[in-house]
Amino acid sequence: MTQPIKLIIDTDPGIDDAMAIFYAAAAPDIELVGLTSIFGNVTTEQATRNALRLLEWADLPDVRVAEGASKPRALPAFPPSHNVHGDEGFGTLLAETPKGQACDESAAAFLARMAREYKGELVVCPIGPLTNIADALDLDPDFASNVARIVLMGGSLDEGGNITPHAEANIYHDPHAAERVFASGANITMVGLDVTHRILCTAEDFDAIEAASPRLGGIINEMSRFYLHFYTTVGKHDGCSLHDPAAVIACTHPDLFTAQSVSVIVPCDGDTAGATQRAHDGRAAVNVLMSVRSEDVKRQFIDEMSKLS
Known part of the structure; x- marks a missing residue:
């Protein structure tokens, strides 16, 4: 077996974030070296607490958590996605106060330092808004070249x-x-809706994970019920998308996806604000995942999650 990748997940936990973090905890080809927190599904303060709590559940006390930005760079703060992830981020499951604390460094400083320490080795996987990654690029001009990949x-x-x-x-x-981030020249892989909408897990899938892994699988199964219910409210009854787990799986199993090399630009205002569009300004291309072996990704997720204690 090849050496595990060194991975930092930038996260706003969030139910599918919890799935992604537990997957990383279980996967033998991942060495989880840190989590950085960001707003999105929850507030940054809640994200920090939830990240610490997930690591305690997963028995990873040595994995560090660094707290990130509390609001977007230029826009006003958005309300958290309580309708999707629950008031505390874990559906109906209470997020108890963790025993541990975040480290003293900001997320941007932690990311920049880890990228220097593991130059050419570190994979950063942001599964929330990209504020901390942009802040790390501003803090350290070498961050884009120090990281092996941003997935x-x-x-x-x-x-x-x-x-x-x-x-x-x-x-x-x-x-x-x-x-x-997209204009930085870093080695970027974009795992977007073009592929994540095609990877679905059902209630029966989460039941199977709990049957194989009663403790942590049971936690994920309980969270998933809230998430699956949200999907039914928007007319999707065939399961929930594995958005964040797909990004973590893409870090180690790129063969399960097909990518296009595309330069990407992001409009910041107007009707298309936040879109990811094809750029024609000469910037470096990124790898945009456009197709996926959906059943193989789902099987990879279920198999590793079933190994949790």
């Missing part, structure tokens, strides 16, 4: 949006940060 969950090239007709939520919630 982000966000955007939509051809699929259309999920918060406006054009925009996916993570990009929409800080388009100025997203534009900074």
